[in-house]
Amino acid sequence: MYSPASESAAAAPASPEVDAAEPGAPAEVIREAESTTRQRVLQLVVEEGPISAAALGDQLQLTAAAVRRHLDAMTEQGILEVKNVTTRRRGAGRPSRRYVVSQRGQRTMGDDYLGLVKTALGLLEEGPAAPEAEISAAAGLAREYFSDFERRWEPELSAIEDLDARTERLSELFNEAGFAGFTRLVGRDNPLLAMQSTQLCQGHCPIREIAAAHPVFCEEETDVISRLLDVDVRRLSTQAAGAHVCTTHVPVGREKLAAEQRARAAASAEAELQISAADGATHRSRKVSGGRKRIVISPRQQERLS
Structure with a gap:
């Protein structure tokens, strides 16, 4: 490995x-x-x-x-x-x-077929899948294989709020697991925040030959990356499809922009509530101070009344 x-x-x-x-x-x-x-x-x-x-x-x-x-x-x-x-x-x-x-x-650089075989044997020992679980054997094996990484990494990654830092840490975890993980920053000099992103790269795939025969492994890995980063990601290339590196697009700028917009919307809503509360208090005070109606009588009406 x-x-x-x-x-x-x-x-x-x-x-x-x-x-x-x-x-x-x-x-x-x-x-x-x-x-x-x-x-x-x-x-x-x-x-x-x-x-x-x-x-x-x-x-x-x-x-x-x-x-x-x-x-x-x-x-x-x-x-x-x-x-x-x-x-x-x-x-x-x-x-x-x-x-x-x-x-x-x-x-x-090493393969991880031994770990994959162990996972497959474990599934076989558990017996056949339930009839209602209509998934292929390859899909079930892929899900079980990558779920082990997800279970081990999720507690640490969920504690990292910043998406950039979370992506960088995930690349380090992939590297430690034998995937030669690293990141590339894209569009960071672009004035448009939404155009900034991070590419999560894997220079080595320990199961590339199996993934080439069964693309569901790449699909499942992409889903795991998306869940671990808590953001929608897009796969740009995979070694199983012939690329020299697996690359996943992480829309860091878009997520930061969305967070800023949510923060501005929340601040605006809070300001409107404060204004509404102030207007309500002023309206109530006017009702109290002006509760007695003033009647104006002309001189001729005064003569008639007298």
Whole structure:
């Protein structure tokens, strides 16, 4: 299974000399340095792919030659694959080489078929489903598989009010569970709040082959994400459908805008209640002070009365 240990290595300060061992250094030190750097390169390809060697070098503060050595090695091993991308800026020139994790690389990061088999066996031991439960075997297995994550994560996530913070924490939980979770912020410089969002990404799918055969697994996972974040989400891509990363759109800006509108509506309603209460009090005081009616009599009427 994918291990988040490489993430902590990627977070450590990078040095241009990290990939080069000291002259005369022991072979074990050289191998450890190579392994650590390669893990950091792989982690960035998982999170940022398709990504170029130049971009990797900039982020890791390594020379282009050092980065390409690791990329070439992992490409030869079948862990990475190259995608040639032609951009408008490059025009009709040579396409840019971008790297993504291959299907074989996904397998080397680990699968969770053992956990899935255990879940399936548990359902079989419970006996056949009730006649009224008209769901397929795959749908029932998917629901049971992801419900375990939901039960474990829901108490912690429900205590986080801010949607941005809740989404970030969910990505960390996915990462710890072997899904290589991370987030990307989208449209944060857009003046329109409703256009701002977060992409919840999973660079690895431990059950991608089963999900490819049974898309209901992706559907159930999306429903679980929606319930855990307490917001409607939209799936943009899945590895089961051929993408290099699973991406879920979280409408953070739209939810913040809706919350602001609800707050303004509540404040306006409260202000109207206060105004109505004040008007009612003034009206009551006028009735009390003006309860006796004043009668005006003309001089001729006074003569008649006298």
